[in-house]
């Protein structure tokens with residue numbers, strides 16, 4: 722039991738590190754852990770991200786077919802445009818016009834769609850993590866996110882990832 726408590730504390734700390742490392746906001750507010758003590762700032766961040774997915778990624782790692790996967794395509798205007806088309810057709814209804822997770826189809830979903838404008842600036846947004854998330858969707862954690870493998874080609878998944886980086890990653 723103690724081990725489990727310790728490991729869940731460790732996981733919150735790792736999560737904070739993954740989310741906070743590149744966050745200027747976290748720096749400004751003195752870090753996520755302090756943020757929590759200062760009145761729910763951490764909870765504010767936690768609300769924007771997929772906690773269950775992050776836990777699974779950190780504890781179980783990725784299935785072999787996704788581990789270490791890297792985008793073979795360089796960003797180009799054509800691919801980013803293709804990625805934008807896919808975002809508008811497939812993702813916007815839930816993740817919203819500005820990626821904040823507030824699209825019309827997001828209503829009532831639990832867990833709710835992540836704020837992509839937030840998560841894309843965090844260290845966790847690696848190629849392997851994003852590709853796995855989009856390909857397998859919510860299946861591994863029981864969320865409403867559709868699995869896009871079989872719907873989108875690998876190239877289209879990489880195109881939407883390039884678009885997310887371009888639009889939200891900086």
Ligand code: HEC
Nearest residue numbers: 770771774811812815832833834835840854859864865866
């Ligand atoms: C039916 C609603 C829905 C649609 C459509 C949808 N998503 Fe999601 N998405 C979710 C939900 C709910 C979550 C949070 C739970 C989870 O991680 O599965 C999520 C989480 C994510 C995450 C993980 C972010 C994090 O917090 O780490 C990424 C990345 C993502 N979605 C990208 C996409 C992309 C790209 C598309 C379109 C190709 C898309 N989603 C379409 C509902 C949706």
